[in-house]
Each structure stands twice: as C-alpha cells, then as structure tokens.
C-alpha cells in the first residue's frame with residue numbers, strides 16, 4: 224500500500240523527519256501517494272541514497288512532455304529553453320557539459336570570491352544592525368540569508384549590481400506557484416529571465432569580465448558550450464545557487480540561535496569550529512530536502528524485496544539519508560563536534576548529493592557560510608529569536624527546505640517559549 228504524503232502540509236514542511244524515519248524502517252525504498260494522486264518512490268537510507276545517485280539506471284532526463292513549451296506561449300518557450308541544463312541530462316551529454324563547466328569553476332576562481340563575499344556580508348550586516356536599532360526586530364531571511372546568495376550569484380554571473388534586484392525579483396516569481404502572484408507575473412518573469420541571460424551572453428562575448436560566467440563563455444575549446452547551453456547554465460547557476468544557500472544560512476542561523484552554547488563554542492573555537500558548524504548544519508537541516516527527480520529506465524531490484532518498475536518516479540531524500548541512525552549517532556541532535564575530527568569521525572553527509580551530479584557549487588556554498596555565519600554572530604553576539612521556533616513557517620514541497628521567516632531581535636540570550644527540539648529545528 225502506498226503511504227499518503229502531502230508536501231504542502233505545514234507541519235510536514237516544518238518537521239518531515241518522523242515521516243521519513245518510518246519510511247526508512249520499511250526498507251530501501253517506499254512507495255508514496257502524493258496529494259495530487261501521483262505515485263513515487265522515496266529512498267531514505269544513507270547507503271541506498273548514494274547507490275541510487277551513482278546508478279545510471281536512474282535517469283535525470285525529465286519524462287517527455289514535462290515542462291515542454293506549449294507552441295503558442297512565449298513564456299512556456301522561454302521556460303523550456305532555460306530547463307535544458309545539465310541537471311536535466313544523463314551521460315554522455317551530462318559528461319560533456321560537466322567537463323566544460325568544471326574547467327571554468329576552478330577552486331582558485333571560487334576562492335577569489337572571498338573578499339567580495341566579506342564586503343557584501345558587511346554591507347548587509349550594516350543594514351541589519353540599523354534596522355534592529357530602529358525597529359527592534361528584523362527578519363533574518365529577508366535581511367541576510369536571502370540577499371547574500373543572490374548577490375554572490377550576481378558575482379558569479381558577472382551581473383551589474385544595478386540589475387541584481389531585478390534578478391532577485393524574477394527568480395522569486397518563477398519559483399512561486401502561478402496562483403500565488405498576480406496573473407501573468409510568473410510568465411512575465413520567465414520571459415524577462417530568458418531575455419536577460421541572452422543579452423548577458425552577448426555582453427560577455429564582447430567584453431568578458433573576471434567572473435566565472437565570462438570564463439564559461441570565453442573558455443570555449445573545440446565543442447564548448449553553445450548559446451543555448453550557456454543560457455540554461457546561467458539559469459541553473461542562479462536557481463541551484465541561491466535558494467539552497469539561502470536555506471543553509473537560515474537553518475544554520477536558526478540552529479545556532481536555538482543552541483546558544485554551540486554559537487558560543489564556535490565564536491571561541493575559530494575557523495575549524497565554524498567549518499564543523501557548517502557541515503553539521505548541512506547534515507542536520509539539509510537545504511535540499513530531496514534531489515531532483517529521477518526516473519527508472521528499467522526495473523531495478525534494490526534488495527529487501529523492493530523492485531522499482533521501469534518508468535517510475537524516484538526521489539532520493541537527502542534530508543532523510545543524513546539522519547540515518549545506522550550512519551550517524553544521535554542523528555536528530557545538532558552536534559557540530561561530530562565534524563571536528565576527534566575520535567568520533569562522522570560519515571560525510573550527503574547534502575551536496577553524490578555521483579555524477581554532485582553539487583558543482585559545494586565549495587562556494589561552504590565558503591559563503593564559513594564567511595557569513597561568523598561575521599553575523601561576531602557582529603551581533605546578542606542576537607536572539609523573536610518568535611517561538613515551533614511557529615516558524617517552512618517552505619512547502621519536497622525539494623528545498625528552510626524557514627521562510629526568521630524574526631530576530633537583540634537582547635539577552637533567553638530563548639522564547641517553545642524552544643525547538645533537535646528534531647524540529
């Protein structure tokens with residue numbers, strides 16, 4: 224019998240872990256029935272998650288017809304073109320796209336962004352401090368976790384600063400359900416994003432900058448990325464890079480605000496401790512709850528009496544794999560010390576995926592968090608939550624996970640009523 228699953232349920236969005244734990248106990252994969260009536264298989268164990276992500280029988284190519292442009296709509300056409308990116312491909316197409324992209328995303332180029340990230344963070348913290356002084360409270364998602372990754376992706380893409388607000392607005396709109404905004408707003412944003420990136424590629428060809436995207440446009444050995452691939456790549460970087468990192472910053476800040484002792488240890492412990500905090504936040508509050516959907520190209524026997532038929536939709540739930548008790552002791556507890564390299568050496572978390580599609584921006588995401596979190600807590604050591612953690616709204620859905628709002632204030636380190644339990648935060 225498939226298990227019912229309603230990803231729009233606010234309680235599930237806030238704390239999906241007990242549900243996933245039940246599925247994990249049932250076997251290597253469980254069949255669920257989503258609220259819209261469709262069926263899917265969820266993989267929740269750590270070992271099985273990694274096996275599935277490395278197995279070519281699980282394809283990343285969306286089924287024919289999904290997200291395809293309707294011939295009569297410019298917005299749908301734009302959307303279809305932007306969706307032709309490497310996360311939606313399998314080998315050998317994926318291998319070629321990935322090779323060319325990795326060549327531009329060198330560690331040196333990513334590390335060179337550190338001073339810019341520091342300056343952008345300092346600017347946001349100036350404004351946050353001012354707002355807290357003026358209003359008494361502020362939303363940490365709106366003032367810090369959301370704008371920083373958008374600004375950093377702006378650096379990666381070499382987008383002029385004046386255009387970043389518009390990019391932020393369009394990205395927000397295309398990530399929202401069409402009925403949540405005024406009619407036509409989502410379609411309009413697809414077209415604007417498409418037109419903007421087409422223009423950007425032309426600009427980079429004429430006048431390349433120091434940014435990573437210029438390197439992708441310019442470093443074109445024989446058979447490099449064509450304009451269509453560059454367009455989709457710009458979109459993928461924007462989409463893969465901002466909401467994930469936003470959730471990491473927001474969830475890590477929430478964990479530290481609800482575990483003030485850990486915040487204090489990190490502030491005293493320096494860089495090594497902050498690295499451990501970031502790794503543990505990635506494990507404990509995986510910003511990408513599930514990977515993108517996979518589809519079986521043939522029947523797959525996962526053992527334990529579970530055979531997934533051909534053509535089935537499969538979701539690898541990273542948030543669940545990262546709390547597998549067979550791999551992580553006290554999986555629901557936030558314990559950065561497990562990544563401090565002491566006698567307890569935890570397994571690497573799976574928050575950046577595994578196999579051929581392993582996150583291309585992992586180094587950059589870690590860098591952003593390792594710069595921004597210490598700056599936040601050094602500048603505002605008395606930062607405190609201004610709402611009970613159990614009442615914070617979470618984004619619905621199975622793809623990304625993180626608090627949508629994080630009201631904070633300055634004040635003594637007392638927790639508001641309803642302190643988050645380890646599993647809920």
Ligand code: HEM
Pocket residue numbers: 276309310311321379459460463464465467468471509510511514515516541574575576577579580581582583584585587588
């Ligand atoms: C905390 C932040 C981030 C997390 C948790 C994260 C996580 C992931 C995961 C799990 C995947 C694999 C998805 C799948 O297999 O379906 C992925 C892929 C990818 N990520 Fe990230 N990501 C983050 C930040 C970034 C950033 C900052 C960038 C770019 C600057 C980026 C670029 C990409 C790209 C291009 C892919 C596709 C790789 C491929 O298909 O080969 N990510 N990410």
